Amino acid sequence: MFLIFGFKSSDRRLAAPVLLCAYCGVTAAQVLVRRTTKFSLFFIPLFPVRAARHFTQCTNCANTRFVDAREAERLAV
Template identity: 55%
Template sequence: MLIFGLRTVVRQLGVVTLICRNCGNTAAQVLSRRVTKFSLFFVPLFPVRTKYGMQCTFCAASYTISKDEATRLAVH
């Protein structure tokens, strides 16, 4: 018997103040990284997918961003 699956972990990288792409308001944007890992017997082995995203604290809209943009924003 083999037990395998995928597990996604979301980690907050920081909060930056930017203009929201959705509502146009200047508000805090939460920068996060979402990593999906392949698991065997409930032990995460290797990442399958990594996505970066932003979520507006004013309108709660979320959208994906590139790794380069996330790295640039996380430094500030």
């Protein structure tokens, strides 16, 4: 009997506020993304194995910066 298991990460775009990028210094949209990682069995995601992580990605230079949940909530409004 074979068991096929693994982990699957999925990204969800939450918002795109216009902010100053800390890397390139350009005022551009910073896409706020929430990434969740779930355990999957036979290619079916079952339950999360890691707390949701948030990060912003600059639309100008594509640099990413991880943010905590409190800052992500503030940016999503």
